[in-house]
Amino acid sequence: MIFICTNYNCNDGQVFINNEKMGSKIFFYLCFILFLLSAFCISCSNANKFSLGSDFVESQTNMVLTDTFRVDLSTVLLDSLLTSATGVALVGNYKDNEFGKITCTNYFEVGLPSYSEISEKAIYDSCTFFLSYSGYSYGDTTALMSVSIHQLKENITLNSNGSLYNVSKFEYAKDAIGSKLFYPNPTSSDSILRIHVNEYGDTLFTLFKNKDNNVSSSDLFLDYIKGFVLTSGNENNNAVLGFDADSSHTYFKIYYHVTDETVKNYVISIKLSSDTRQFNNIQHDFAKSRLAAIDSLANHRILSQQSDGRCYMQAGIGLLPKIQFPTLQDLFLKNRWKLLKADLIIVPVKDSYDRFILPGNLYLYDTDKHNDINGYLSDRSGNPVKGTFVLDKLYNENTSYTFDITPFISNELADNYFNYDHGIFVGVVQKKLYTTIDRLEIEGKAPRVKLKLYYVTY
Amino acid sequence: MFNKLKNNVLLLIIVFCTIETAHSQLTSSPYSIFGMGTQAGNCAGTSSALGGTGIAFLSGTTLNTVNPASYGGLDSLQTLFDIGLFAKYTSYRTKSSNQALFDANLKYFTMSFRSVPRVGTSFGIVPYSSVGYKINTTSNIEGSNSEFNKTFEGDGGVNKVYLGNSYELSNNLFLGVNASFLFGSINRTEASSDGLYSYKDKNTFSNFYLDYGLNYKIKGNKWDYSIGIIYGNGKTLRTNSESSITTASSFEELKTQKKEFRIPRNLGVGLAVSEKSFRAGIDYEREYWSEINFNQSLMRTRNSTRYSLGLEYASFGNSRSNNNIIFYRFGAEYSESYLIIDQNPISYRSISFGTGLPVGGRLNVINISFEIGQNGTKNDGLIKENFYKLNIDISLKDLWFMKRLFL
Incomplete structure (x- = not known):
């Protein structure tokens, strides 16, 4: 047996003969409990609201907003719209x-x-x-x-x-x-x-x-x-x-x-x-309006440039504004970025809602080259995207609809190619599209329809 | 029966403690954003009650991990299990505001024994440095007048699993070597608070590392005098960096520049005097961080210096047996850390009081210490941390080797 005597560690062997099993047990359990407590307290920290140290951080990322991507507007008159059995x-x-x-x-x-x-x-x-x-x-x-x-x-x-x-x-x-x-x-x-x-x-x-x-x-x-x-x-x-x-x-x-x-x-x-x-026959006559030419145009589509910059929505007859993004492909010229959010902002023509109330709820429909309606644009959880409507009753300055179209844009960007033909129709909810003749006149020039893209660069 | 169960449970505790120590977050400090994070210092065993002092102290009834040569002082009959826990309240002050955090966690786990005559052995897991911060800021959205909330978070750290041996070269001259495996990871996240994106950066480190210690004791009539030296040669850690960016609809692993992390050289000298019921020591230690550049624009490194002082008094009570010793400890530390933030050197000072109480017989000791200190400065918009820390170090003893010898 090695006998090392350090400072006051002079063991004489007697110590170990003491029968203190009970005390030992209690101590052992005490330690065990302490250990368990600490195990469940892996990190007892309340750092959630902490803001000190903001001078210490070095950002690797930046959030950028751009609304300069062009938005093409046109008005499409669908061939027909189902109006039977609507009650x-x-x-x-x-x-x-x-x-x-x-x-x-x-x-x-x-x-x-x-x-x-x-x-x-x-x-x-x-x-x-x-x-x-x-x-x-x-x-x-x-x-x-x-x-x-x-x-x-x-x-x-x-x-x-x-x-x-x-x-x-x-x-x-x-x-x-x-x-x-x-x-x-x-x-x-x-x-x-x-x-x-x-x-x-x-x-x-x-x-x-x-x-x-x-x-x-x-x-x-x-x-x-x-x-x-x-x-x-x-x-x-x-x-x-x-x-x-x-x-x-x-x-x-x-x-x-x-x-x-x-x-x-x-x-x-x-x-x-x-x-x-039981059905409704709904006839239009665009003579003398900005849409006069639409019936004779290919695909019954009139560009906003041909209709004073404006585009038009009227339920019942299937008159729908079409929105397309011709320059989004340019996003791929940038390096190290990820799309975070895409907001589409639509402003009604300023004096267009004196007599007609603006639709409170506007929805977006997915459409293609053939102007088929391929269902609602949906948000991340699969629900139809509804515009957030702001009505500026006092000045008519800030009336707008804002749509979060992030899933639409990010899905379209996912394959590194933005398909111009993949467009958006603006309309009222499907039931109202068939049972009302609600209308909306969208401003295309000042203020124009904006696509606000938020992305992160790193 | 009970002993068998106890041994099994102890084994379980060892495994859990090892895993948990490796994962535990030991720091909540904005300063830990820099470099390798906040250095853990000498936190194992009774050193936290002694201001981290221990270069010249030999291990005795408790383990001293400051100097590997100290394992030579271990008692031949016992196996020591040391587990350390802490609870810390820190208030953070700038010139204009004031916030506070509370942390509590497991610190380390060690085991030590005398394996063969003239050789003291210790192994365990102790922290080397740790990162823990969460900083909420706002940041401008480029191309607009608005701002968004951004959160910077960091966690992780470097841990050290060591196996150390101390050889008694000649009477009262001990040479100790720790063979350690340093490992860990530092995770940094930068994210918009509303969850639009998060950018993660993970650096994983590992390498083997050796550090050495000497302890020489001169026996006098009443007083013994000890001198201790520690040295580590520094080491470049094998580093693996991964970055990724996550948004609601995408995830991408990014190519990262290879980063280098290094453990600096260190050299420390300590002196101690002791008699039967009292010992005192002073430490001076330097770590050569100025050779290491972390490429963080706000910080520079300098060589860090630690000065500490520790006093310990043992009260034997009526009986002369080790069973009833009560220890009283006092320590003080002043450290110039390796960080110079925005031209301001960051230094740390603390004083500590502690006691070691025998519990449950068989030489089991619970060491409790209370530490008050501060770190940093309020100059130039920096942060001064005032902390109050409670350390609980449990020293469990078993008589594995005695049984073999006596039965």
Whole structure:
């Protein structure tokens, strides 16, 4: 045994004979607990808010903002837009110098009503066509408005893929079975518009009363009655109105009475029957507007340079602003950079929203060379990108829509080639694209549409 | 039964401590952004209570890692396990503001014993330097008038796994050599605080390293006198650098310039006097950092110097047995660190008080010390750190070798 005696470490061997197992155990456990505590406290540090030392850091990275990449604007008129089975009827017309004239006509079918046998003594009273305001309107709703109802001359037939479009049309009788001149009340969605069709109602009543062959089955009835169309009764209406187009809101009512000991009143309801064969025909006439040339241009596309720098969006007719980025390829000339964020900023033409409210929600659609709509542009989590809308009510200076299109740009840049043909349409949400004629006029010159790119250099 | 369990658990603790020490963050200091980070100093065993003093002290009931020659003082019968923990409260002051941080962690783990006659052996894992900072700043977005929040973070450090032996060359002359493996990594991240991007830079180091020590003791009638010398030849570490940039949609590994990291030469001399219940020592140590350039524009290096003083008094109480010794320690340190930041030399000073208490018999000791100190300066917008640090060093003893000899 080696015996080393350092300072006060003079072990004499006796020490180890002491039986202190209990104390040893306690100490051992104490150490073990301390050790565990420290293990769970791997780094007890609260450095999150720390800002001292900012003079010590040397940046390896820089964030850069550039908005000098060119943005090409044009306006595209789609060939057609699906407008059937939407439950919305659009009726009326409106005209101004910006978008020309727009005319909306609604087509629908009715079904054979169920009714009890009509007594010989029954006497026809009247017939009324009922419409319910949907709450949607476009244009000047304070002006006197006219709506007419006509009977179709041919049955509504769906095209091969089972739908109907804004450009679909069917022949109808020139003479209206009824029309109404009124001051619209569109803001209250439970209010009802009544059009008296007494003469036509009498004809129908007679059929029912006489158990005519034409009202003996649904098919024969449909062949006989074809359907109806709601038209803008007057060429010079100043508004387009929206109505609910479904069986519980769109119907004729034939009133008659039978006099026995007392007078008994009866009603026959002829309701809108087919949701799928209900559609809106929406026609445009761009004559005298900046878009006049669009119908004759290739792909129905007019460059913003040909339309005073502006571009146009109108739902219902498929008029969509197209945005393309011709110079983004130049980004690849830079070295050591990564895209962080891409914001697209769109400003409406300054005086374009005095009468028309700007759409609160704007969305972007992915499009290509053929101007097909390939779905919404989506954000990182796959949700449609919605513009952040700022309305500057006071000065009209800062009204804008800002879209975060980072995934679109970074996906397009990913293969080191930026495809110019891969563009963006600006529009309202898909449902509104089919059921409204909302509009937007985008400024292209001052201020121009900007692509703000944030990237990091290192 | 209990002994068997205890040994198994001890083994487990050794493994865990080694892993954990290698990963633990020992520093939260903006100064650790520079160079190799904040030097750990002499933090193992009782040296933290003695102001880091220990070049001329021999190991005894606790291990002294300052000088490898000191292992020659280890008791022949015991195996020492030393585990160190710390808790530190630091307030950081500039001329205009004031912030504070709290840290706590495991520091080191060592084991030491006398392997053969005339040879004391120690191995363990101790920190060499550590990096730990998180600095929030704002930075201009080029091409705009706006700013964005940027966060600089750093962690990691260099650790030392060593195996050291001390040979008693002749009576009271000890030569010690530590064979160490230095390893570690320093991770630096620069990121926009909203997570748009992060730029990471990781430097991994490793190399073997030798350092040497001598200790010579002159025995007097009442007082013993010791002199100790330590020397390390410095070493270039094998360095591997990786950088990468990450954004929400991309990740890219970047080519990096080869960086060089070096451990400087060091030379230290210490003197000590001791008698049965008292010892005192002074250290002077120099590290030749001025030869090393870190390519950081705000900093220069200089040769660092450490002066320390340590006093220790042992109270034996009634019994003369080692079981009941209570130690009282005092230390002071003044170090001129290797950093010159923006023309301001950064220096460190501290005083410490400590006690070593016998716990649970069998020579187990818990050493508790309290250290108050400061680092840095408030000049030129720099930061002065005032810290209060509690060190707990547990010295566990087992009688592995005794059993073999007695049974």
